[in-house]
Amino acid sequence: MIECSGMSIEVGVGNVVYEGEVKSVEKSLIPQIFIVTVEGSGVRTVFDIHKTLMNFGLNDKVRMTISRSRPNFKEDVDLVMRGYVISKKVEEGIYKLLISLWGFLLIVESKNDSIFNAFDYMDEIYFKVEVI
Numbered sequence: 001m002i003e004c005s006g007m008s009i010e011v012g013v014g015n016v017v018y019e020g021e022v023k024s025v026e027k028s029l030i031p032q033i034f035i036v037t038v039e040g041s042g043v044r045t046v047f048d049i050h051k052t053l054m055n056f057g058l059n060d061k062v063r064m065t066i067s068r069s070r071p072n073f074k075e076d077v078d079l080v081m082r083g084y085v086i087s088k089k090v091e092e093g094i095y096k097l098l099i100s101l102w103g104f105l106l107i108v109e110s111k112n113d114s115i116f117n118a119f120d121y122m123d124e125i126y127f128k129v130e131v132i
Contacts, residue, residue, distance in 0.1 A: 009041050011114045014068035014123070018043050018115075019132065022060045033104075038062060042112055047127075048104040055079045056131050065128040066099075066108070066115070079129040081106075085119045099125060 010017040020040025028035050028048060036054075038045040045064060055078065056062055065071045073080045083101035090096070095116035099106040106127055108115055119125065 016066045016115050016118050019063050044109040047106040061132050063130050063132050067126050070126050071128045081127045085123045
């Protein structure tokens with residue numbers, strides 16, 4: 001487990017859990033699609049989402065799980081999406097994990113390589129967002 005300013009990143013085999021705060025929810029050029037930015041635990045997460053799937057709002061605290069296996073979740077409460085790791089990049093000391101969620105994009109950025117190294121190209125993953 002990695003501690004970052006009071007919060008933590010829990011890294012297991014094919015499983016990462018971390019917390020953050022929804023810092024922005026912006027309209028995409030695509031109708032009914034929003035671009036969400038969550039920051040916290042030394043991680044910045046940016047993802048696309050259809051407005052009907054949003055289970056959170058601006059400034060909400062959320063817990064995110066990226067896992068190779070389907071996580072436990074509350075039906076009609078938690079957001080859970082499935083996708084594939086499509087790219088891994090290191091740019092200016094920032095480790096970036098890019099995941100395709102069946103047309104939507106999830107980007108996880110951190111100065112720490114723990115999330116980056118937990119997954120490989122074309123790993124099938126689940127992405128869960130729960131409000132805490």
